[in-house]
Amino acid sequence: MTLEEKISHLKAISMEQARAEGNAIIDSHRESLEKVFEDHKAEAVRQAETRIKAETTNAKLKLNQAMAKSQLELKRENGKVQQELKDKLFEEVRALVDDYMKTDAYREFLIKCIRQAEHFAGGAAVTIYINPSDEHRKDELERETGSQLTVSREDFIGGMRAVIRTRNVLIDNSFKTQLDNEYDRFIFSGGDGIG
Structure with a gap:
């Protein structure tokens, strides 16, 4: 083998070895980045789920407060109407008593x-x-x-x-x-x- 062939052969082996090492480094880095990405994605999903739960709980609380306020307002209004009706009824009863007292x-x-x-x-x-x-x-x-x-x-x-x-x-x-x-x-x- 001539010197040129040896250099060419050495060059080819060195390039092949360098490519193999480069590919191994790239693959290792890619796996590392994919792991970081998967961890980040899982954390983002966990945070989103936590936020959704918190917002859902908050929305339910606000809904319950609004319902309680509405029910209280309805009870007040109902009580007011009942009091007005009761007063009117007893005014009519008083008129009937006045009529009875003439008999x-x-x-x-x-x-x-x-x-x-x-x-x-x-x-x-x-x-x-x-x-x-x-x-x-x-x-x-x-x-x-x-x-x-x-x-x-x-x-x-x-x-x-x-x-x-x-x-x-x-x-x-x-x-x-x-x-x-x-x-x-x-x-x-x-x-x-x-x-």
């Missing part, structure tokens, strides 16, 4: 209440009060019941009240007390069970 049935009711109070007193001193609006009935009621009646200074709408001082007893058949009690107890019950 003979009301006079009979007063007589019955007065007699029951006298019976309950059982001979003890009893003060029987009628409403100021019934003052025009006083003489007639006294004749009918044989009881001494007092016209109250307080307007209790209608009905009667009796006091047995020796026993600390108040018999309250006044319409004011009965209407107030009914007003306090009255609630609207809807089909959904909300009182």
Whole structure:
């Protein structure tokens, strides 16, 4: 082999070896970069999933807050409407009571209440009060019941009240007390069970 052939052969082997080493370095670097890329991609996916979960939780929280606020506003509005209806209903009831107080049935009711109070007193001193609006009935009621009646200074709408001082007893058949009690107890019950 000539010197030129040896140089050429050495050159070819050196180039082949250099290419092999270069390719190995490139392959190693490529694998390293692919590993870094895969790690980075996995981290980015993890961060995105965490952000999505956080945003989803935040959105649900905001939705729940908005729903709670809306429900509270609906309850307030419902309560306001119910109060208006209740007041209107009791205005109508009061008008019906006023109409009732003009009837003979009301006079009979007063007589019955007065007699029951006298019976309950059982001979003890009893003060029987009628409403100021019934003052025009006083003489007639006294004749009918044989009881001494007092016209109250307080307007209790209608009905009667009796006091047995020796026993600390108040018999309250006044319409004011009965209407107030009914007003306090009255609630609207809807089909959904909300009182």
